[in-house]
Amino acid sequence: MEISPLFHNTRPEGTLLAQEESAFALLETLGIDYDRVSSESADTMEKCAEVSKVLGVPICKNLFLCNRQKTQFYLLCMGPDKPFHTKDLSCQIGSARLSFAPEDALWDLLHCTPGSATILGLMHDREHQVRLLMERGVYEAEYLSCHPCICTSSLKLRTQDVLRKFLPYTGHEATVVEL
Numbered sequence: 001m002e003i004s005p006l007f008h009n010t011r012p013e014g015t016l017l018a019q020e021e022s023a024f025a026l027l028e029t030l031g032i033d034y035d036r037v038s039s040e041s042a043d044t045m046e047k048c049a050e051v052s053k054v055l056g057v058p059i060c061k062n063l064f065l066c067n068r069q070k071t072q073f074y075l076l077c078m079g080p081d082k083p084f085h086t087k088d089l090s091c092q093i094g095s096a097r098l099s100f101a102p103e104d105a106l107w108d109l110l111h112c113t114p115g116s117a118t119i120l121g122l123m124h125d126r127e128h129q130v131r132l133l134m135e136r137g138v139y140e141a142e143y144l145s146c147h148p149c150i151c152t153s154s155l156k157l158r159t160q161d162v163l164r165k166f167l168p169y170t171g172h173e174a175t176v177v178e179l
Contacts, residue, residue, distance in 0.1 A: 023148035043115025078135035
């Protein structure tokens with residue numbers, strides 16, 4: 001897989017998709033520094049592992065989940081090697097029968113497509129229908145890595161910038177979970 005060199009605070013060249021443009025514009029507005037690489041579609045954790053080597057930080061595994069009734073939605077940000085057991089997570093957050101949310105809900109709520117779910121998508125969830133869940137290791141790490149709402153770019157962000165600048169802007173809070 002071809003991966004670009006590392007760029008600092010530099011958007012990809014050319015025309016960006018609307019959701020990607022919005023992500024970079026918000027990072028700039030909030031004064032959040034980032035390192036970026038571009039690549040072929042990094043839509044699996046195997047491909048993300050290659051990108052992670054260039055970024056110098058593991059890309060978060062982001063799972064978009066919902067309850068059985070599809071009335072509660074969750075974005076789970078976890079380390080790439082952490083196992084995920086719905087029963088364990090369900091108990092921690094008080095929600096029964098978690099499963100993967102439908103693709104149309106991922107688009108409607110976060111403006112992301114499968115393989116590109118990201119914490120930055122929360123900027124599109126203006127009605128706060130998505131609850132952010134962060135695995136403790138991701139929450140406590142110095143940096144986190146994610147996509148800017150499209151999986152052909154990957155970013156390295158200071159976790160504290162996400163927690164102290166980005167999330168307050170969007171009105172979301174992180175619930176720390178143990179996996």
